[in-house]
Amino acid sequence: MEQPRRNTWQREAVRAALAEKRGFVSAQDLHQVLREGGSTIGLATVYRALAGLAEMGEADSLQSPEGENLFRSCATQGHHHHLICRSCGDTRELSANLVEEWTQRVAAEHGFSEIEHVVDIFGLCMNCREPASS
Ligand SMILES: [Zn+2]
Numbered sequence: 104m105e106q107p108r109r110n111t112w113q114r115e116a117v118r119a120a121l122a123e124k125r126g127f128v129s130a131q132d133l134h135q136v137l138r139e140g141g142s143t144i145g146l147a148t149v150y151r152a153l154a155g156l157a158e159m160g161e162a163d164s165l166q167s168p169e170g171e172n173l174f175r176s177c178a179t180q181g182h183h184h185h186l187i188c189r190s191c192g193d194t195r196e197l198s199a200n201l202v203e204e205w206t207q208r209v210a211a212e213h214g215f216s217e218i219e220h221v222v223d224i225f226g227l228c229m230n231c232r233e234p235a236s237s
């Protein structure tokens with residue numbers, strides 16, 4: 104069923120810019136990219152567009168360990184998890200059946216329904232890791 108939605112040019116510009124990024128970006132990062140591309144879009148508009156895309160499931164959002172909201176246009180539809188390099192931003196999309204089973208079981212044990220969870224792993228990828236000193 105098609106939901107009527109407001110497709111402003113700003114949102115399209117934000118969507119296109121986000122799709123070109125391979126890792127998670129902040130609204131500030133994306134705003135800078137758009138400005139460098141000649142757009143006059145404002146930071147608040149970028150943030151609203153990103154939040155809207157995330158709400159519609161067209162972008163993933165998460166909080167960095169520093170508490171910053173980050174966004175990404177993911178290739179995987181539906182629920183999944185992320186493995187993110189905190190140095191270069193390289194991101195892998197993961198399915199995590201163990202996590203899904205565990206959250207369902209724990210929630211059921213405590214009588215919780217309508218549960219949701221966010222599990223994202225931050226670390227250093229192979230390229231960013233210090234060479235092993237062995
Ligand atoms: Zn994702």
Ligand SMILES: [Zn+2]
Pocket residue numbers: 188189190191192193227228229230231
């Ligand atoms: Zn890396």
Ligand SMILES: [Zn+2]
Pocket residue numbers: 182183184199202203220222
């Ligand atoms: Zn999950």
